[in-house]
Amino acid sequence: MKESIIQAFKNxxxxxxxxxxxxxxxxxxxxxxxxxxxGASPIMAHAKSEVADMVxxxxxxxxxxxxxxxxxxxxxxxxxxxxxxxxxSWVLDPVGAGATRYRNETxxxxxxxxxxxxxxxxxxxxxxxxxxxxxxxxxxxxxxxEAVQAAVSLSNEIGCVVCVSGEKDYIVEGERxxxxxxxxxxxxxxxxxxxxxxxxxxxxxxxxKDLFLATTSAMAVLGIAGEIAAEKADGPGTLQLYLYDALYxxxxxxxxxxIKIEI
Amino acid sequence: MKESIIQAFKNxxxxxxxxxxxxxxxxxxxxxxxxxxxGASPIMAHAKSEVADMVxxxxxxxxxxxxxxxxxxxxxxxxxxxxxxxxxSWVLDPVGAGATRYRNETxxxxxxxxxxxxxxxxxxxxxxxxxxxxxxxxxxxxxxxEAVQAAVSLSNEIGCVVCVSGEKDYIVEGERxxxxxxxxxxxxxxxxxxxxxxxxxxxxxxxxKDLFLATTSAMAVLGIAGEIAAEKADGPGTLQLYLYDALYxxxxxxxxxxIKIEI
Amino acid sequence: MKESIIQAFKNxxxxxxxxxxxxxxxxxxxxxxxxxxxGASPIMAHAKSEVADMVxxxxxxxxxxxxxxxxxxxxxxxxxxxxxxxxxSWVLDPVGAGATRYRNETxxxxxxxxxxxxxxxxxxxxxxxxxxxxxxxxxxxxxxxEAVQAAVSLSNEIGCVVCVSGEKDYIVEGERxxxxxxxxxxxxxxxxxxxxxxxxxxxxxxxxKDLFLATTSAMAVLGIAGEIAAEKADGPGTLQLYLYDALYxxxxxxxxxxIKIEI
Numbered sequence: 001m002k003e004s005i006i007q008a009f010k011n012x013x014x015x016x017x018x019x020x021x022x023x024x025x026x027x028x029x030x031x032x033x034x035x036x037x038x039g040a041s042p043i044m045a046h047a048k049s050e051v052a053d054m055v056x057x058x059x060x061x062x063x064x065x066x067x068x069x070x071x072x073x074x075x076x077x078x079x080x081x082x083x084x085x086x087x088x089s090w091v092l093d094p095v096g097a098g099a100t101r102y103r104n105e106t107x108x109x110x111x112x113x114x115x116x117x118x119x120x121x122x123x124x125x126x127x128x129x130x131x132x133x134x135x136x137x138x139x140x141x142x143x144x145x146e147a148v149q150a151a152v153s154l155s156n157e158i159g160c161v162v163c164v165s166g167e168k169d170y171i172v173e174g175e176r177x178x179x180x181x182x183x184x185x186x187x188x189x190x191x192x193x194x195x196x197x198x199x200x201x202x203x204x205x206x207x208x209k210d211l212f213l214a215t216t217s218a219m220a221v222l223g224i225a226g227e228i229a230a231e232k233a234d235g236p237g238t239l240q241l242y243l244y245d246a247l248y249x250x251x252x253x254x255x256x257x258x259i260k261i262e263i
Numbered sequence: 264m265k266e267s268i269i270q271a272f273k274n275x276x277x278x279x280x281x282x283x284x285x286x287x288x289x290x291x292x293x294x295x296x297x298x299x300x301x302g303a304s305p306i307m308a309h310a311k312s313e314v315a316d317m318v319x320x321x322x323x324x325x326x327x328x329x330x331x332x333x334x335x336x337x338x339x340x341x342x343x344x345x346x347x348x349x350x351x352s353w354v355l356d357p358v359g360a361g362a363t364r365y366r367n368e369t370x371x372x373x374x375x376x377x378x379x380x381x382x383x384x385x386x387x388x389x390x391x392x393x394x395x396x397x398x399x400x401x402x403x404x405x406x407x408x409e410a411v412q413a414a415v416s417l418s419n420e421i422g423c424v425v426c427v428s429g430e431k432d433y434i435v436e437g438e439r440x441x442x443x444x445x446x447x448x449x450x451x452x453x454x455x456x457x458x459x460x461x462x463x464x465x466x467x468x469x470x471x472k473d474l475f476l477a478t479t480s481a482m483a484v485l486g487i488a489g490e491i492a493a494e495k496a497d498g499p500g501t502l503q504l505y506l507y508d509a510l511y512x513x514x515x516x517x518x519x520x521x522i523k524i525e526i
Numbered sequence: 527m528k529e530s531i532i533q534a535f536k537n538x539x540x541x542x543x544x545x546x547x548x549x550x551x552x553x554x555x556x557x558x559x560x561x562x563x564x565g566a567s568p569i570m571a572h573a574k575s576e577v578a579d580m581v582x583x584x585x586x587x588x589x590x591x592x593x594x595x596x597x598x599x600x601x602x603x604x605x606x607x608x609x610x611x612x613x614x615s616w617v618l619d620p621v622g623a624g625a626t627r628y629r630n631e632t633x634x635x636x637x638x639x640x641x642x643x644x645x646x647x648x649x650x651x652x653x654x655x656x657x658x659x660x661x662x663x664x665x666x667x668x669x670x671x672e673a674v675q676a677a678v679s680l681s682n683e684i685g686c687v688v689c690v691s692g693e694k695d696y697i698v699e700g701e702r703x704x705x706x707x708x709x710x711x712x713x714x715x716x717x718x719x720x721x722x723x724x725x726x727x728x729x730x731x732x733x734x735k736d737l738f739l740a741t742t743s744a745m746a747v748l749g750i751a752g753e754i755a756a757e758k759a760d761g762p763g764t765l766q767l768y769l770y771d772a773l774y775x776x777x778x779x780x781x782x783x784x785i786k787i788e789i
Contacts, residue, residue: 026291026307028552028593032717037762042717043622044552047595050628057625067291069310069334071595096306099320102313189511191295191305235508236300245761248715289554289570330554332573332597359569362583365576452774454558454568498771499563 001178001216002259006252008208008217013039017059017206021199022046022076024066024095027192030240031062031199037247038221040203046075055082059206063115064093064195065106073106080113089116089205089214093198098127111158117205117215118154119163119198122147129154148172161211165197169219173212180216181260182223184230190240197222216261224258225250264441264479265522269515271471271480276302280322280469284462285309285339287329287358290455293503294325294462300510301484303466309338318345322469326378327356327458328369336369343376352379352468352477356461361390374421380468380478381417382426382461385410392417411435424474428460432482436475443479444523445486447493453503460485479524487521488513527704527742528785532778534734534743539565543585543732547725548572548602550592550621553718556766557588557725563773564747566729572601581608585732589641590619590721591632599632606639615642615731615740619724624653637684643731643741644680645689645724648673655680674698687737691723695745699738706742707786708749710756716766723748742787750784751776 019035020043021028028044035042045054048071055061061083063076083090092115094107107128120128129150151162151172164170169180187193200222204214228250229242282298283306284291291307298305308317311334318324324346326339346353355378357370370391383391392413414425414435427433432443450456463485467477491513492505545561546569547554554570561568571580574597581587587609589602609616618641620633633654646654655676677688677698690696695706713719726748730740754776755768 024307025288025551026295029292029555029717032552033762033766036715036717043625044550044593045622045626046593047628049596050626053626053628067307067309070312096308099306100308100313100316102310102316189299191292191299233508234505235511236296237504237507237511240296240507241504241763241767242760244763244766245759248761248763287570288551289558292555330570330572333575359571362569363571363576363579365573365579452562454555454562496771497768498774499559500767500770500774503559503770504767 325465
């Protein structure tokens, strides 16, 4: 799988995907910079008057509900619907799943449009699995170890790739499970690192049809760039900037050398 | 008071508060990063459909009117009302007070919900005192030296802590006045440094019940982190990043050594 | 012209303009920081309830349609109308012109309020010229070399300065054409570098009545600050931060030494 990841990375550098993000205000700048540094082209557009037109011209779509409100949710639904219609891959980042009833209801609506990939932290994925099950009248219990279990159920039920990110990242598609041990703990001290992960997943999904491979490649690339950045950084401030530099300067050899993957 | 500040800082590191910010688009990323670097957990949520639910799960709330509009003002009022109902501390940052009639009217509405702490620069605090007085039919004159005077009136009238930030920061609660001489002039060349101050005030208000102490601690911590960052920085760009590093790496001894406080 | 540019730069440092930006979410923080580093004062305000009042107190206005939606477009139109009424310079940045019908329609509406300066990349300026012509029933063909030609037509038709930015920047006002060869290719890997250019154009337009000179000065200053930053940077992350430092530390002698201008 290592060599396939490296191939996917090379493809992305050669064929820069156009990635539309309907994402939260906090991280828009970060995710746009991460995409540019990686070699992709970011588009941020959310107006109901153009969101579907925009989906038509991009390679993939990322929907992140971080700072959702009623207008933005309408836009997200329009965009998700259009992406599904056109057969384009779209990534759901269910930020803060479980925190409020409104977030859960929004996620339920979005799940109806069959995301291609879902990426969240353990608590979000657990909550998501529960939301999806609850909507059919069943309850489920919590627990951080259960996140991968939840990811498997979610993957089977929605028919999508699910990524649980954390100290270790797990990527699940039905029976296939990969785990990655790259990254650095300091990355959690930068806002929107998860959102950046989802954006990069979107970029790989714009060039690679095997979405399990696309997701795994994205998480590997971000984790490794984070490691490289952390070696120089004195704290979360410098880490963020060095991360963009590292994404920009990353070469296949480093990827091959540093990747810590288990299937 | 120095030792109480150090104690408050230690408490915050031990018990990371969850801080909700309804703040302006320009600084969301900055304030989230500052909170994370400090050791607090930021939440940004503003949808009318969830804003009150979110207030229920956080330790404190910050409302910053920087890029206000009609929708956001409704959300701010809902959140402020809920915080007051639940007895949770909330901080008002009246960005641009006095610049337009709409800002002044919005501030009048927000003041009805009795903020726990108000933080602004001299001109904002002067304007705020005037808005509050004007609404009762009295006028007042301007002047930068009068800001502390205005803070005292405002504190007595609203029954809250008022912080006037600037070259020196003044923290006022009725008869109590503290002044801090930390910080560096270059900090004024980074956008949203005042907004970041308010966010950090919110974080301390989430762990410390004496809000005069909480506000003073927050302003001391930010000023000192700014000093440390400025010693390395070559301009406002690097200052901003080093500031997050400094917040992250700050230890009690540095705080004790550097703090310049007068009561 | 070199000496006039240096004079404009000195004027800006001496008389900091207040610049209102109605701009996109992705770059608000960047453009505010760039303006502060340069020595200008940024204001971001978009509420329909105050946008015209705000225009009354600023020196110039920048309208950037990057993340437009129906509410924001109404605000942009209110602001543009007020600026024109008051005879204040306003800059249009037609981000993503041509990408969707909605963007084109919005641009058509904005052009009716006669922007003082338009700044875009080659494809945006070409698209803009086409939009403007199309609305009178005429079609036009594409081509990257035609951008300057399009800028000349647009300048004549609207009666404004047009700047086509890219590897070389072209500034056009009727018969007058200047070209600048400053800058560094890595600048394109930072999100919103064009938006930052427009913001700086707005700052110069707030202090300099000759708008051809104002625009040329702004593009020269940004290009040169970018060059200085790129000499130290290891990638797009550090470049962005060093750029603010460079804007802040820039002195007239450097400007004189580095400027590559042709008339």
